[in-house]
Amino acid sequence: MQTIHIGNLDNDLYERQKRISWWDQDKISKAKVLIVGVGALGNEICKNLAQCGIGKMFIVDYDRIVKSNLNRCILFTHNDIGKEKAKVTAKRVMELFPDVKAEPIFERIEEIDESIYQNIDLAISGLDNIDVRLTLNAFCYYYNIPLVDGGTHGMRGMVQVVIPPSSACLQCRWRSLSADILSKKYSCAGEVMAVFEPKVPALSTSTSVIGGIQAREAIKILQNIDYYRKNKKWPEGIVVLENKYLYYDGERNIYDITNVSINPNCEIHKYRGKEICRKEL
Amino acid sequence: MPKRIVIKDPSTGNTAEMEVEDSHLVRDIIEEAINFFKLERAPYWLKKGKDQLSPDRTVGDAGIREGDIVEIIPDPTGGVFNGKISK
Numbered sequence: 001m002q003t004i005h006i007g008n009l010d011n012d013l014y015e016r017q018k019r020i021s022w023w024d025q026d027k028i029s030k031a032k033v034l035i036v037g038v039g040a041l042g043n044e045i046c047k048n049l050a051q052c053g054i055g056k057m058f059i060v061d062y063d064r065i066v067k068s069n070l071n072r073c074i075l076f077t078h079n080d081i082g083k084e085k086a087k088v089t090a091k092r093v094m095e096l097f098p099d100v101k102a103e104p105i106f107e108r109i110e111e112i113d114e115s116i117y118q119n120i121d122l123a124i125s126g127l128d129n130i131d132v133r134l135t136l137n138a139f140c141y142y143y144n145i146p147l148v149d150g151g152t153h154g155m156r157g158m159v160q161v162v163i164p165p166s167s168a169c170l171q172c173r174w175r176s177l178s179a180d181i182l183s184k185k186y187s188c189a190g191e192v193m194a195v196f197e198p199k200v201p202a203l204s205t206s207t208s209v210i211g212g213i214q215a216r217e218a219i220k221i222l223q224n225i226d227y228y229r230k231n232k233k234w235p236e237g238i239v240v241l242e243n244k245y246l247y248y249d250g251e252r253n254i255y256d257i258t259n260v261s262i263n264p265n266c267e268i269h270k271y272r273g274k275e276i277c278r279k280e281l
Numbered sequence: 282m283p284k285r286i287v288i289k290d291p292s293t294g295n296t297a298e299m300e301v302e303d304s305h306l307v308r309d310i311i312e313e314a315i316n317f318f319k320l321e322r323a324p325y326w327l328k329k330g331k332d333q334l335s336p337d338r339t340v341g342d343a344g345i346r347e348g349d350i351v352e353i354i355p356d357p358t359g360g361v362f363n364g365k366i367s368k
Contacts, residue, residue, distance in 0.1 A: 041359065128359040130324070153323070153357035172335065173326065173356075200359065245326075245333050247354060252292070260333045 013099070014053050022235065024223055025053065029099070031222045032056040034116065034123040034145075036109050036136055038089045039063070040072035040202055041150055042126030044211025045218075046089055047074055050097040052219055057093065057102040058116055060109055061086040072204045109136055117143035121225070122218055124148045126211070128200075130174055137162065137170040141268050146221050148241075150214040154201035155250035157210035160260070161217050161241040163228070165269070168243050172263035206250055213248075217241055284340070284347040290318045291352050303341030307334045314353045324356035 009015055014025050031054050035042055038061045046057060065073075065080045065088060075092040076085075090102035105112055109132055123140050125147065127133050133149060140147040140162065147162040149170055162169045220240055221228075227235050234240055247256045262269055282303075288310065289296045297317055301310060311325050327334040329351045334343045345351065 039359075126359075130358055133358070151356075151358040153355065153359065156355055156357040158357050173333075174324070175337065202359070249292070257331075258328055258333045259331055261335065263335045263337055265337045 017052060022223060022238070027223055028055070028219065029053055030055045031122070032058070032120045033218065033222075034058045034060065034120045035126065036060045036123065036132075037126035037128065038073075038075075038085045039069060039126060039128060040204065040207035041152065041211045041214070042085075043073040043075045043089065044207050045124050045126055045150075045215050046093055046102075048212060048215030049218065050093045050100045050102075052215070053097070053099055055101065057090070057100065058105060058120065059086045059090050059093075059102055060105045060107065060112060061089070062106060062108045072202060072207055108132075109139075114139070117145055120145060122146045122148065122221055124150075124214055124218055126150065126214075133170050134174060138268055140164060141169055142272055146225065148214045148217045148221070150210045152202060152206045152210050155203055155206050157206050157248040157250075159210060159213045159217065159241055159246040159248075160244070161221070163221075163240070163242045165272075166232075166242075168260045168262045169266065169268050171268040172266040173245075173260065175263060175266055203250075206248070209248060209250070213246065284345065284349075286345060286348065287350045288314050288317075289350055289352045290314070290320070291354070293318075296350075301340045301345065303339060305340045306336065307338050307340070307343055308336035310340070310351070311336065311353060318353070320353070324358055325353050326356050328352040328354050 017023055018025055033049060033054055035045055035057055038046060038059055042061065046059065049057065063085050065076050065083055065085055067081055070076055070078065075089050080088045084104065084106045086104035086106050090104040093100055093102040117139055123136060123145050125133055125136055137147060141164040144164050148159070149162065150159045151157060217240060220238055224235055224238055243260055245258050245260050247258065283300045286299055286301055287296050288299050295318060299310065299313065307327055311327055315325060329345065329349060
């Protein structure tokens with residue numbers, strides 16, 4: 001006698017997420033995402049996107065693994081110390097999730113082949129400094145690529161989404177700060193001065209929260225960007241952190257969203273990004 | 282005509298009154314608040330109601346009015362933009 005199975009619910013890797021009403025696994029499986037920076041945040045982002053079955057990841061990082069990374073980076077092991085972060089992340093992602101393709105890029109973001117921007121659907125930053133974020137922001141704006149930025153500091157964190165050209169970008173928020181940094185690297189006499197960059201506090205719980213939100217925003221954008229571009233709005237019920245700034249404070253259990261607007265002096269909005277990237281950053 | 286506003290550090294609850302002119306920039310308020318509250322040298326932004334105020338806007342353009350309460354909020358970037366500078 002033949003047994004009748006009512007579906008094979010537990011044999012489909014993505015069966016549970018497909019139960020989300022608007023989920024389109026096909027879109028996720030075809031999506032190509034650039035992840036810049038695979039420290040604590042980048043590890044969480046890669047893990048989350050891989051678990052969702054993202055099609056391809058380009059993983060950019062010009063750094064090597066040190067022991068102090070290990071308590072926040074789920075994809076690294078003690079045997080990986082000294083190895084390239086990008087390479088180890090890509091290898092581990094493909095070991096754990098064979099459906100996902102991951103390509104490591106051991107280069108600075110300013111130096112990667114620009115053709116990559118014509119081959120991706122979205123970029124996510126897991127960076128630890130403002131200057132590099134502004135460079136990525138400029139390239140994404142120029143190539144019309146949605147960018148999901150996130151950052152942490154101890155038990156605090158933030159997430160902001162940039163959908164070029166309509167939304168406020170990272171330069172809108174930081175343009176004056178960036179000028180401050182650049183000017184402070186030099187004395188009045190033009191003498192180059194060293195900038196002391198202390199290590200900032202970091203905690204795995206904060207990077208889990210922020211990396212999780214970043215990956216979630218990426219998924220929402222990838223699934224709904226076609227609708228957004230056609231209708232100039234997100235589908236009903238979907239709110240993306242575009243023109244918004246999510247602030248998280250784990251010490252006080254605060255999860256606050258504020259509105260951000262385009263800075264009228266923002267060079268990126270005036271000159272479309274890449275030229276600024278080349279000349280100013 | 283100067284306006285008196287209240288600047289608040291929500292992480293401690295500390296507040297201070299600040300006198301500002303329409304021509305002052307939002308980033309000037311941030312800088313003064315960092316110094317007054319002796320905050321860590323790191324990026325911050327100002328929040329008024331549900332809005333983030335652009336640092337390049339003037340007090341007048343940002344719509345800051347007499348008696349407004351603005352909050353100074355850290356901008357967690359996972360790094361540092363201007364730590365101590367030394368030769």
